[in-house]
Amino acid sequence: MENRISPLELRLQRRFDAPVERVWRAWTDPQALMRWFGPAGTQRVLLAETDVSVGGAYQVGFVTADGGEHYASGRYQEVERHRRLVFTWAWRDTPQEVSLITLEFTVDGTGTALAFLQAPFVDEATRDGHEDGWSGAMDRLAGHLAGAD
Numbered sequence: 001m002e003n004r005i006s007p008l009e010l011r012l013q014r015r016f017d018a019p020v021e022r023v024w025r026a027w028t029d030p031q032a033l034m035r036w037f038g039p040a041g042t043q044r045v046l047l048a049e050t051d052v053s054v055g056g057a058y059q060v061g062f063v064t065a066d067g068g069e070h071y072a073s074g075r076y077q078e079v080e081r082h083r084r085l086v087f088t089w090a091w092r093d094t095p096q097e098v099s100l101i102t103l104e105f106t107v108d109g110t111g112t113a114l115a116f117l118q119a120p121f122v123d124e125a126t127r128d129g130h131e132d133g134w135s136g137a138m139d140r141l142a143g144h145l146a147g148a149d
């Protein structure tokens with residue numbers, strides 16, 4: 001009997017009071033990413049570069065409250081403008097731990113529903129740390145979208 005461990009995944013659902021075009025731009029435009037990216041307590045976004053095309057690369061970097069600098073990068077796997085964005089994710093410090101992030105954007109009245117999926121994770125602690133980070137990032141994104149572009 002084969003012992004199978006299901007991949008650890010993180011799923012988040014958020015609704016933003018902004019049209020899908022603005023939410024998409026927040027995830028894909030470097031200038032927009034510079035305004036919100038990072039977990040709660042992010043002091044400053046240091047870097048945001050995107051080539052939003054299949055096979056295109058991106059990288060982001062930010063400073064957290066403890067002064068630590070964190071960088072992540074990857075490549076876009078699927079790009080369906082205003083609908084779906086799929087990209088690999090790896091931290092500079094742990095490049096061997098690659099996961100896949102899938103974002104699905106859906107018009108929800110005058111706002112946007114965003115479905116977020118990231119998998120796999122090496123263990124539950126890593127997944128839980130990402131859940132905390134991404135939840136804070138979604139709050140920062142909501143604040144950015146509530147302001148003027």
